[in-house]
Amino acid sequence: MATLLRDPQAGSFRERGRRTTLDEDANDRTLVSPFALKRPGGRSIYWLVFTLLSLSTIITLGPIYWMFSGALKSSSEIFQAPPTFWPQHPQWTNYSNAWNILDFPTHFTATLLLAVGAVLLQIIVSATAAYALSKLHVAGKGIIQFSFFCTLMVPPVVYLIPQFVNISDLPLIHISLFNSWLGVLLPEAANAFNILVLKSFFDGIPAELSEAAWLDGANALQFFMRVILPLSRPALAVITIFTVIASWKDFLWPLLVLSDDHLQPLIVSLYHQSGTNSNLPFMYLIAGLVLASIPPIVLFLVFQRQIIRGINLTGLKG
Template identity: 70%
Template sequence: MSLFVKDTQEPTVRSRSLRHNLFRRMQDNTDASERTLISPLTLQRPVSRTLYWLVFILLALFTVVSLGPVYWMFSGGLKTSSEIFQTPPTFWPVHAQWSNYVQAWQVMGLLLYFTNTLLLALGAVILQILVSATAAYALSKLQPAGKDVIQFCFFCTLMVPPVAYLVPQFVNISNLPFINVSLVNSWSGVLLPEAANAFNILILKSFFDGIPAELSEAARLDGANSWQLFLRIIIPLSRPALAVVTIFTVVATWKDFLWPLLVLSDSNVQSLMVALYHESQPNAGLPFNYFIAGLVMASVPPILLFLLFQRQIIRGINLTGLKG
């Protein structure tokens, strides 16, 4: 039965066959995009193989160097405060203090801040997917008047540093125009200003542009309207791009610091990064090794998120590009 009209109305054989062929074509394109850049035949050449391993060794060295601060942080969470500042530094703790993590979790009350940050990340994902996907769909498939101008304005906003509009943005949420409501010390004040993300809109629009127009036309032959086309065709085909946007949104929300610091002064609604900043102040009286242990625990979720979904991230980036 048709997905878009009454149950008694059968889709045409031609439109069903066309949709099936187009779905299969997009799957073939997805498989082709995951092929390696260097063919096995090319690697059989001595020069190509030498260059390949040279690049590999350089990347491995840069990776080790970039992981140095991360290792210092993780090992510092197992040291005493005096050993952290010891000169010369120890490569590994003399006596590993695994209890530092338990003490840091209890003393700093990290359960509350982890929960707050998770809820903020969930709200950010819902808002950004809702706003970005619908805006990208309108620009890509509905072809509104002035589409090129709107897209150019989106690109222009990417050129403006976020700090430049920090003050006017804070003034707006302090006293919302027309309704005179303050969003300070509420999660709405953190989430709403970031709901429309130009980068996510352009990423999704670029992906939507790659969906064949014939697929939309076949759905319209079955009586689908624009909203049904968006939910039944565009969204299911865009899962790789939506996965990338979701992961980027979660990581960005998790590590966001400056804006939540300005908006959330109540400790009961603060995010994890803001709470760690307040705990690092000298008047907080927190041992430095507990603070480092707290940083380690705050770093684990985004690292695990990337390790678990790195294939989806790379695949989505390969399938998505910014086209004019």
């Protein structure tokens, strides 16, 4: 008995040593190996890649900087040629004026509720579908999974007309979801990419856990709620973040479905404000775009490690 107790302890020490070694190796990994950096050609490659990445970063952040700086300019300064790199007289009141003129609290609440509803539907539909394909005995699982892969090859714009027809007159029950949040949420409840990612993660959960649950008398729903979901928090966190960002920036489908101004999300409302109200100063529109962009940017900055970790854990397997 003492030997059995010491072996796991020793194994844990060996496992810790292996993890420490792997962590040290991971910290030493770079784009160019230390041995290559000692050579003149390796240093040249390093600085060339560094310069290209720096230029790519500047080019990527350029429009974002122009948006944030343009929100502080006057209308005449925005269209000034040559443009100013920084506002000559920053007008911080543009943000408060845009908040009031564009009725930001109403549309921000609508956008937040749509994002929360999309997350709930995605977790319910995608997680249960992935669980059925991964752990349950479903006839034709290979064909279903292949069909999901095929839908990823079809551009989303192709679905617009069939989805709009279905929302206008739901089959069988003949109810119109036009101009309602359900009309926006239901077509996005099932996502093939999320289902395949979660299925790949569920496949990595040991089969011994399911066998132990069946022996203990647990049914499929209990095993899903008490075992699968708690173990799948990293994957569910990534799906949640991606769904929130996708719902936050969704424009075309809410534009087609929602005609009531009070139900429209931020992006759709800003589009209508810029098109219907010709007296709206351009600086207020840019300030509204900045305010609409802050939540997803903050969400990504706060959870960027969870996103990268979740992508590593949920990589699709061949």
